[in-house]
Amino acid sequence: MQRVKAVICYDGTHFSGWQVQPGKRTVQQEMERALTRIHKGEHTPVVSSGRTDSSVHALGQVIHFDTTLAVPEDRWPKALNQLLAPDVQVMETSFVDSSFHARFDAVEKTYRYRVHLTKERDIFRRHYVYFYPYPVRVEDMKQAAPYLTGTHDFSSFCSSRTDVTDMVRTVHEITVEEDGDELHFTFRGSGFLYNMVRIMAGTLLEVGKGLRRPEDMPAVVEAKNRESAGNTAPGHALYLVEVRYE
Amino acid sequence: MQRVKAVICYDGTHFSGWQVQPGKRTVQQEMERALTRIHKGEHTPVVSSGRTDSSVHALGQVIHFDTTLAVPEDRWPKALNQLLAPDVQVMETSFVDSSFHARFDAVEKTYRYRVHLTKERDIFRRHYVYFYPYPVRVEDMKQAAPYLTGTHDFSSFCSSRTDVTDMVRTVHEITVEEDGDELHFTFRGSGFLYNMVRIMAGTLLEVGKGLRRPEDMPAVVEAKNRESAGNTAPGHALYLVEVRYE
Incomplete structure (x- = not known):
């Protein structure tokens, strides 16, 4: 298992904020949808540095997730951006220790x-x-x-x-x-x-x-x-x- | 009857271009909807300098329409902007001769x-x-x-x-x-x-x-x-x- 830290940006206009909510389009849901797809259907949860409200934008939100895939450290942005909606983007990624936590750290x-x-x-x-x-x-x-x-x-x-x-x-x-x-x-x-x-x-x-x-x-x-x-x-x-x- | 010339801007992102088309959201339709409303339901057609395609923007499109209302020359922008969707805006208006034509002139x-x-x-x-x-x-x-x-x-x-x-x-x-x-x-x-x-x-x-x-x-x-x-x-x-x- 490898923990990945990612810096992402999003245009909050068409999102009901970060956190998953039933029946709403959220950034967390969109990130998890793309990650779950790249993991062949295995649900891959994402943790962010914190929530953002509906319509709030991010130029440098930070998230982490765990993966068993052998995707190289710097290939994650391209791999994910192909699957993500045009209003979210992964800008950079790095491998981090499994103790790293996007919110607590x-x-x-x-x-x-x-x-x-x-x-x-x-x-x-x-x-x-x-x-x-x-x-x-x-x-x-x-x-x-x-x-x-x-x-x-x-x-x-x-x-x-x-x-x-x-x-x-x-x-x-x-x-x-x-x-x-x-x-x-x-x-x-x-x-x-x-x-x-x-x-x-x-x-x-x-x-x-x-x-x-x-x-x-x-x-x-x-x-x-x-x-x-x-x-x-x-x-x-x-x-x-x-x-x-x- | 007074002919009004107006300079308008629009964000074309959510419009299927200028010209009215059944079942599509267009700028002409949005302008005529607002004008018809201000004219208490009387259909008020609008002529532009020309069509713009789907998703094309305008910083200074010019239109004309005819009115029987006693709205002063410079009050038209405010009157219409209150009724228009947030992605179209009337910037300035002037009274013109009834021979003025936004396209032909x-x-x-x-x-x-x-x-x-x-x-x-x-x-x-x-x-x-x-x-x-x-x-x-x-x-x-x-x-x-x-x-x-x-x-x-x-x-x-x-x-x-x-x-x-x-x-x-x-x-x-x-x-x-x-x-x-x-x-x-x-x-x-x-x-x-x-x-x-x-x-x-x-x-x-x-x-x-x-x-x-x-x-x-x-x-x-x-x-x-x-x-x-x-x-x-x-x-x-x-x-x-x-x-x-x-």
Whole structure:
């Protein structure tokens, strides 16, 4: 048995997120379908670094699976990409020790949130950016971001639909960058709670709109109450960019 | 009765082209559905500058329609965009004389063809560029392009599925430009035959690949035979950019 680590990307538009759900098209289901086919019908489960929500994209999700096939380490992308739907792709693969675990061994994740700052909706980006036709104060958002970093109980930024009880996470860095007519928030941290990145993006946008001040942020964190933070920004503008391991 | 000229854009991915066809989703059908709704059920036909094929996009298609409604000239985009599907959009509108005709009065059209030059397919651009994982000689394509301009019988670049009998068109300019990892062909001319731009794009790519020489182009035009030109490049990488009127 050989454990394989794979870096994959997917366009989340037509997926109901990562995790297998009855009657829904999910990325996990699509990966397992291709792997089961290559294994001549033997079900081959896949473990990812974590779930992504419906319509959320991935540029660098990491998964692992076990195989008895004699496919060489670097041939897995081509072998799988021939079987996968056009909206998922295996970018690179490597053989790892059987103790490697895509979820438990992840030490850092990076997410990006893309905001389209314009009065004119771009239909070609409708599945990929959050259309935000309001004037925003970028400097205020840049000032607010560092208040959301560090090690905290992030209950204020966690959707109530979660089974997790330990709400403490460490956010290493949040950057706010302009890129043409887009604004990109990049979040790098040890891990994120359910909807945490989308709630942080929504809260930063409320700062940008002048509805909150940068210096209000510490109180939002300290409240440990979902009501204190801003709206959950839509999923279709969120990208899982990278997952790091030791 | 007021005639309205409108500039519209659409993402062709989920459309079976412009023209109404039974049982298919088309852009004309979607425009007429919205217009008929705003006219309280009275069927409102739409005329465009010309058809576009299945999966072909438009950044600046031009249409006209007649109305009895008292909607101000500049309010039409907002009124219609509220009723249109998210993959079509009215960008600007103006009142025109009742003699204006979107097809017959068009004096110049510009199309763009986007080629993605890379070994790595980008799943996020799969509906928008032609993935071309081969080395190409850009200079050869730049040399070949001018041979395809001018006033000619362009039968070599016309798909056999056409009712048109006059095959003479004038191509004003064809440019070949690199833009990051993409190659853009831009075609500007008085009008184009059925599939003409896609066949020209396919032929230029064969020059780029070294299968044809730039100086072979005059003979391809002179042959007046579809067999002499290259393959028809796929529709999903083609954009109707602009339609000009006197």
